[in-house]
Amino acid sequence: MKVKSIKNWLGINMKGLDLAKLITHFAQSNKAEGKSPKTVSWYSDMLLDFINYLRKACKHDTLSEFSIRNIRDYIVHEQGRGMSPYTVQAKVRALKAFCSWLFKEGYTSDNILASIKLPKAPAKIVDTLSPDEIESLIDSQNPLTSLGSRNIAILVTLLDSGLRCSELSNLLLENTHIEEGYLKVIGKGSKERLVPIGALTQKVLWRYVIHFRPQPLNETNDHLFLTLDGGKLEYNAIRLLLKRWGKKVGVPRLHAHLCRHTFATSYLCHQCGDVFRLQHILGHNTLEMVRRYVHYASSQSLMSEKISSPLDQMGIRKLRGYKIDQMLRGKKKVGNSLRKGING
Secondary structure (H helix, E strand, O other), X not given: OOOOOOOXXXXXXXXXXXXXXXXXXXXXXXXXXXXXXXXXXXXXXXHHHHHHHHHHOXXXXXXXXXXXXXXXXXXXXXXXXXXXXXXXXXHHHHHHHHHHHHHHHOOOOXXXXXXXXXXXXXXXXXXXXXXXXXXXXXXXOOOOOHHXXXXXXXXXXXXXXXXXXXXXXXXXXXXXXXOXXXXXXXXXXXXXXXXXXXXXXXXXXXXHHHHHOOOOOOOOOOEOOEOOOOOEOOHHHHHXXXXXXXXXXXXXXOOHHXXXXXXXXXHHHOOOOOHHHHHHHHOOOOOHHHHHHHHHHHHHHHHXXXXXXXXXXXXXXXXXXXHHHHHHHHHHHHHXXXXXXXXX
Protein backbone atom coordinates (compact mmCIF):
# COMPACT_ATOMS: atom_id res chain seq x y z
CA MET A 1 0.00 0.00 0.00
CA LYS A 2 1.43 3.35 -1.05
CA VAL A 3 1.62 6.19 1.44
CA LYS A 4 0.13 9.33 0.02
CA SER A 5 2.84 11.99 -0.15
CA ILE A 6 2.19 15.60 0.84
CA LYS A 7 3.24 17.97 -1.91
CA ASN A 8 2.81 21.27 -0.12
CA TRP A 9 2.32 22.87 3.30
CA LEU A 10 -1.39 23.42 2.76
CA GLY A 11 -1.87 19.69 2.34
CA ILE A 12 -0.81 18.95 5.93
CA ASN A 13 -3.55 18.10 8.40
CA MET A 14 -2.40 20.54 11.08
CA LYS A 15 -5.00 19.56 13.67
CA GLY A 16 -3.88 15.94 13.51
CA LEU A 17 -0.21 16.72 14.23
CA ASP A 18 1.33 15.01 17.26
CA LEU A 19 1.91 17.54 20.07
CA ALA A 20 4.97 15.67 21.35
CA LYS A 21 6.65 16.00 17.94
CA LEU A 22 5.78 19.69 17.80
CA ILE A 23 7.30 20.18 21.26
CA THR A 24 10.48 18.51 20.01
CA HIS A 25 10.47 20.88 17.02
CA PHE A 26 9.94 23.80 19.40
CA ALA A 27 12.94 22.65 21.47
CA GLN A 28 15.12 22.55 18.35
CA SER A 29 14.02 26.08 17.45
CA ASN A 30 14.92 27.26 20.95
CA LYS A 31 18.36 25.68 20.62
CA ALA A 32 18.85 27.37 17.23
CA GLU A 33 17.98 30.73 18.81
CA GLY A 34 20.79 30.22 21.33
CA LYS A 35 18.71 29.50 24.43
CA SER A 36 20.59 27.65 27.16
CA PRO A 37 20.13 23.86 27.52
CA LYS A 38 18.51 24.49 30.91
CA THR A 39 15.91 26.84 29.36
CA VAL A 40 15.21 24.45 26.47
CA SER A 41 14.70 21.59 28.92
CA TRP A 42 12.46 23.75 31.13
CA TYR A 43 10.09 24.54 28.25
CA SER A 44 9.91 20.89 27.21
CA ASP A 45 9.17 19.69 30.76
CA MET A 46 6.41 22.28 31.25
CA LEU A 47 4.76 21.40 27.93
CA LEU A 48 4.98 17.64 28.37
CA ASP A 49 2.99 18.03 31.60
CA PHE A 50 0.11 19.35 29.48
CA ILE A 51 0.30 16.29 27.22
CA ASN A 52 0.16 14.01 30.27
CA TYR A 53 -2.93 15.89 31.43
CA LEU A 54 -4.63 15.33 28.05
CA ARG A 55 -3.85 11.62 28.14
CA LYS A 56 -5.20 11.22 31.68
CA ALA A 57 -8.34 13.09 30.61
CA CYS A 58 -8.72 10.57 27.75
CA LYS A 59 -8.17 13.23 25.11
CA HIS A 60 -6.05 13.07 21.97
CA ASP A 61 -2.53 14.51 22.30
CA THR A 62 -2.81 16.29 18.95
CA LEU A 63 -2.84 19.93 17.94
CA SER A 64 -6.63 19.83 17.72
CA GLU A 65 -6.76 19.61 21.53
CA PHE A 66 -4.50 22.61 22.01
CA SER A 67 -7.46 24.91 22.63
CA ILE A 68 -8.37 27.73 25.03
CA ARG A 69 -10.95 25.52 26.70
CA ASN A 70 -8.49 22.70 27.37
CA ILE A 71 -5.82 25.14 28.55
CA ARG A 72 -8.24 26.74 31.01
CA ASP A 73 -9.38 23.31 32.25
CA TYR A 74 -5.71 22.39 32.67
CA ILE A 75 -5.02 25.53 34.74
CA VAL A 76 -7.99 24.82 37.01
CA HIS A 77 -6.87 21.19 37.32
CA GLU A 78 -3.33 22.14 38.37
CA GLN A 79 -4.61 24.72 40.86
CA GLY A 80 -7.10 22.20 42.25
CA ARG A 81 -4.45 19.61 43.05
CA GLY A 82 -2.51 22.05 45.24
CA MET A 83 0.11 23.07 42.74
CA SER A 84 2.14 26.14 43.75
CA PRO A 85 0.79 29.33 42.13
CA TYR A 86 4.32 30.06 40.89
CA THR A 87 4.49 26.65 39.18
CA VAL A 88 1.06 27.10 37.60
CA GLN A 89 2.11 30.53 36.35
CA ALA A 90 5.31 29.04 34.90
CA LYS A 91 3.35 26.34 33.07
CA VAL A 92 1.01 28.90 31.52
CA ARG A 93 3.99 31.04 30.53
CA ALA A 94 5.49 28.04 28.71
CA LEU A 95 2.17 27.27 26.98
CA LYS A 96 1.83 30.88 25.80
CA ALA A 97 5.39 30.84 24.41
CA PHE A 98 4.69 27.56 22.61
CA CYS A 99 1.44 28.95 21.23
CA SER A 100 3.21 32.04 19.88
CA TRP A 101 5.76 29.78 18.20
CA LEU A 102 3.00 27.63 16.63
CA PHE A 103 1.43 30.75 15.14
CA LYS A 104 4.75 32.15 13.93
CA GLU A 105 5.65 28.83 12.28
CA GLY A 106 2.26 28.59 10.55
CA TYR A 107 0.88 25.60 12.44
CA THR A 108 -2.10 27.65 13.65
CA SER A 109 -4.04 30.43 11.96
CA ASP A 110 -3.92 32.68 15.05
CA ASN A 111 -2.28 32.98 18.45
CA ILE A 112 -5.11 31.43 20.45
CA LEU A 113 -3.55 32.10 23.88
CA ALA A 114 -2.74 35.75 23.29
CA SER A 115 -5.71 36.81 25.42
CA ILE A 116 -4.98 34.36 28.25
CA LYS A 117 -3.52 36.18 31.26
CA LEU A 118 -1.00 34.60 33.58
CA PRO A 119 -2.59 33.37 36.83
CA LYS A 120 -1.79 35.65 39.74
CA ALA A 121 0.90 34.59 42.17
CA PRO A 122 1.79 36.37 45.42
CA ALA A 123 4.88 38.56 45.11
CA LYS A 124 7.79 36.93 46.90
CA ILE A 125 9.97 38.96 49.24
CA VAL A 126 13.51 38.82 47.89
CA ASP A 127 15.76 36.98 50.32
CA THR A 128 19.28 38.30 50.88
CA LEU A 129 22.35 37.55 52.97
CA SER A 130 23.00 39.78 55.95
CA PRO A 131 26.47 41.31 56.55
CA ASP A 132 26.85 39.09 59.64
CA GLU A 133 26.12 35.96 57.58
CA ILE A 134 28.65 36.99 54.95
CA GLU A 135 31.24 37.61 57.70
CA SER A 136 30.58 34.13 59.15
CA LEU A 137 30.97 32.48 55.75
CA ILE A 138 34.27 34.23 55.07
CA ASP A 139 35.60 33.63 58.60
CA SER A 140 35.05 29.88 58.20
CA GLN A 141 37.61 29.67 55.36
CA ASN A 142 41.39 29.97 55.59
CA PRO A 143 42.46 32.53 52.94
CA LEU A 144 46.07 31.25 53.08
CA THR A 145 45.20 27.83 51.63
CA SER A 146 44.35 26.79 48.08
CA LEU A 147 40.83 25.71 49.02
CA GLY A 148 40.05 28.66 51.27
CA SER A 149 41.42 31.25 48.88
CA ARG A 150 39.41 29.83 45.98
CA ASN A 151 36.18 29.50 47.97
CA ILE A 152 36.38 33.06 49.30
CA ALA A 153 37.09 34.29 45.75
CA ILE A 154 33.99 32.45 44.49
CA LEU A 155 31.72 33.92 47.18
CA VAL A 156 33.10 37.45 46.83
CA THR A 157 32.79 37.37 43.03
CA LEU A 158 29.17 36.23 43.25
CA LEU A 159 28.31 38.91 45.81
CA ASP A 160 30.06 41.70 43.88
CA SER A 161 28.92 40.84 40.34
CA GLY A 162 25.56 39.05 40.59
CA LEU A 163 26.73 36.30 38.22
CA ARG A 164 24.62 33.20 37.73
CA CYS A 165 26.21 29.94 38.86
CA SER A 166 26.61 28.74 35.25
CA GLU A 167 28.22 32.06 34.27
CA LEU A 168 30.71 31.78 37.12
CA SER A 169 31.56 28.19 36.17
CA ASN A 170 32.16 29.15 32.53
CA LEU A 171 34.12 32.34 33.27
CA LEU A 172 37.51 32.21 31.55
CA LEU A 173 40.74 33.57 32.98
CA GLU A 174 41.33 35.60 29.80
CA ASN A 175 37.95 37.29 30.33
CA THR A 176 38.76 38.16 33.95
CA HIS A 177 40.22 41.66 33.73
CA ILE A 178 41.18 42.03 37.38
CA GLU A 179 43.44 45.06 37.02
CA GLU A 180 40.89 46.92 34.87
CA GLY A 181 38.08 45.97 37.27
CA TYR A 182 35.63 44.08 35.07
CA LEU A 183 34.61 40.62 33.85
CA LYS A 184 33.50 39.68 30.33
CA VAL A 185 30.64 37.27 30.90
CA ILE A 186 28.91 34.92 28.45
CA GLY A 187 25.29 34.85 29.60
CA LYS A 188 22.05 33.28 28.44
CA GLY A 189 21.73 32.98 24.68
CA SER A 190 25.54 33.33 24.37
CA LYS A 191 25.18 37.07 24.93
CA GLU A 192 28.30 38.87 26.12
CA ARG A 193 28.21 41.60 28.73
CA LEU A 194 30.75 43.48 30.82
CA VAL A 195 30.33 43.29 34.59
CA PRO A 196 32.27 45.61 36.93
CA ILE A 197 33.98 44.40 40.11
CA GLY A 198 35.20 46.43 43.09
CA ALA A 199 38.57 46.84 44.78
CA LEU A 200 37.96 44.13 47.42
CA THR A 201 37.05 41.58 44.77
CA GLN A 202 40.09 42.54 42.73
CA LYS A 203 42.29 41.98 45.79
CA VAL A 204 40.77 38.56 46.56
CA LEU A 205 40.96 37.42 42.93
CA TRP A 206 44.60 38.51 42.62
CA ARG A 207 45.51 36.47 45.69
CA TYR A 208 43.79 33.38 44.27
CA VAL A 209 45.17 33.72 40.74
CA ILE A 210 48.76 34.61 41.67
CA HIS A 211 49.32 32.29 44.62
CA PHE A 212 46.76 29.46 44.69
CA ARG A 213 45.18 28.83 41.26
CA PRO A 214 46.55 25.45 40.07
CA GLN A 215 48.00 24.79 36.63
CA PRO A 216 45.15 23.76 34.29
CA LEU A 217 45.10 20.10 33.28
CA ASN A 218 45.19 21.13 29.61
CA GLU A 219 45.57 24.30 27.54
CA THR A 220 41.91 24.37 26.51
CA ASN A 221 40.81 24.47 30.15
CA ASP A 222 41.46 28.14 30.91
CA HIS A 223 38.55 28.69 33.31
CA LEU A 224 39.10 31.08 36.20
CA PHE A 225 37.92 28.74 38.93
CA LEU A 226 39.45 25.25 38.90
CA THR A 227 39.37 22.15 41.03
CA LEU A 228 42.42 21.61 43.21
CA ASP A 229 43.91 19.29 40.56
CA GLY A 230 43.38 21.79 37.71
CA GLY A 231 40.08 20.65 36.19
CA LYS A 232 37.12 22.89 35.41
CA LEU A 233 34.93 23.61 38.44
CA GLU A 234 31.54 22.56 37.07
CA TYR A 235 28.14 24.10 37.80
CA ASN A 236 27.04 21.24 40.09
CA ALA A 237 30.33 21.32 41.99
CA ILE A 238 29.85 25.04 42.79
CA ARG A 239 26.23 24.43 43.78
CA LEU A 240 27.20 21.61 46.17
CA LEU A 241 30.15 23.62 47.52
CA LEU A 242 27.88 26.52 48.49
CA LYS A 243 25.23 24.21 49.95
CA ARG A 244 27.72 22.37 52.20
CA TRP A 245 29.51 25.56 53.13
CA GLY A 246 26.29 27.29 54.14
CA LYS A 247 25.07 24.30 56.13
CA LYS A 248 28.34 24.09 58.03
CA VAL A 249 28.28 27.79 58.98
CA GLY A 250 24.57 27.96 59.83
CA VAL A 251 23.36 29.56 56.59
CA PRO A 252 21.67 26.51 54.99
CA ARG A 253 19.85 28.60 52.38
CA LEU A 254 23.13 29.66 50.74
CA HIS A 255 23.15 29.26 46.96
CA ALA A 256 24.43 31.24 43.99
CA HIS A 257 21.09 32.92 43.29
CA LEU A 258 20.87 34.13 46.89
CA CYS A 259 24.20 35.89 46.27
CA ARG A 260 22.72 37.34 43.08
CA HIS A 261 19.71 38.69 45.04
CA THR A 262 22.06 40.13 47.67
CA PHE A 263 24.15 41.87 45.02
CA ALA A 264 21.15 43.40 43.25
CA THR A 265 19.45 44.76 46.38
CA SER A 266 22.74 46.05 47.82
CA TYR A 267 23.51 47.72 44.49
CA LEU A 268 20.28 49.71 44.73
CA CYS A 269 20.32 50.30 48.50
CA HIS A 270 23.82 51.78 48.32
CA GLN A 271 22.98 53.72 45.14
CA CYS A 272 25.77 52.18 43.07
CA GLY A 273 23.84 52.92 39.87
CA ASP A 274 20.38 53.10 38.29
CA VAL A 275 18.01 50.24 37.38
CA PHE A 276 19.05 50.27 33.72
CA ARG A 277 22.68 49.74 34.64
CA LEU A 278 21.65 46.97 37.03
CA GLN A 279 19.57 45.34 34.29
CA HIS A 280 22.65 45.24 32.05
CA ILE A 281 24.91 43.86 34.79
CA LEU A 282 22.43 41.10 35.65
CA GLY A 283 21.86 40.23 31.99
CA HIS A 284 18.06 40.62 32.07
CA ASN A 285 16.21 41.33 28.82
CA THR A 286 13.49 43.34 30.58
CA LEU A 287 13.06 45.37 33.76
CA GLU A 288 10.44 42.95 35.14
CA MET A 289 12.82 41.18 37.53
CA VAL A 290 14.72 44.36 38.36
CA ARG A 291 11.46 45.94 39.61
CA ARG A 292 11.33 43.31 42.37
CA TYR A 293 14.74 44.44 43.57
CA VAL A 294 13.63 48.09 43.43
CA HIS A 295 10.62 47.27 45.61
CA TYR A 296 12.75 45.40 48.15
CA ALA A 297 15.45 48.09 48.21
CA SER A 298 12.77 50.73 48.82
CA SER A 299 11.37 48.67 51.72
CA GLN A 300 14.84 48.35 53.22
CA SER A 301 15.37 52.10 52.97
CA LEU A 302 12.04 52.80 54.69
CA MET A 303 13.05 50.59 57.60
CA SER A 304 16.58 51.91 57.98
CA GLU A 305 16.17 55.64 57.28
CA LYS A 306 14.32 58.23 59.35
CA ILE A 307 11.55 59.41 57.06
CA SER A 308 9.65 62.63 57.81
CA SER A 309 6.00 62.16 58.75
CA PRO A 310 3.49 64.21 56.71
CA LEU A 311 1.38 64.75 59.82
CA ASP A 312 4.42 65.98 61.78
CA GLN A 313 5.01 68.61 59.12
CA MET A 314 1.44 69.98 59.18
CA GLY A 315 1.94 71.88 62.45
CA ILE A 316 -1.43 70.98 64.00
CA ARG A 317 -1.22 72.84 67.33
CA LYS A 318 -4.11 71.04 68.98
CA LEU A 319 -2.27 67.71 68.92
CA ARG A 320 0.81 69.30 70.46
CA GLY A 321 -1.04 71.16 73.22
CA TYR A 322 -2.96 68.47 75.14
CA LYS A 323 -2.58 68.99 78.94
CA ILE A 324 -2.52 65.23 79.50
CA ASP A 325 0.72 65.07 77.51
CA GLN A 326 2.27 67.62 79.89
CA MET A 327 1.08 65.58 82.88
CA LEU A 328 2.53 62.37 81.46
CA ARG A 329 5.85 64.05 80.74
CA GLY A 330 5.87 65.35 84.33
CA LYS A 331 5.20 61.87 85.76
CA LYS A 332 7.96 60.45 83.56
CA LYS A 333 10.46 62.98 84.95
CA VAL A 334 9.45 62.15 88.56
CA GLY A 335 9.82 58.42 87.85
CA ASN A 336 13.27 58.94 86.37
CA SER A 337 14.36 60.99 89.40
CA LEU A 338 13.19 58.29 91.80
CA ARG A 339 15.04 55.59 89.87
CA LYS A 340 18.22 57.65 89.93
CA GLY A 341 17.86 58.12 93.69
CA ILE A 342 17.40 54.38 94.30
CA ASN A 343 20.35 53.49 92.09
CA GLY A 344 22.48 56.15 93.75
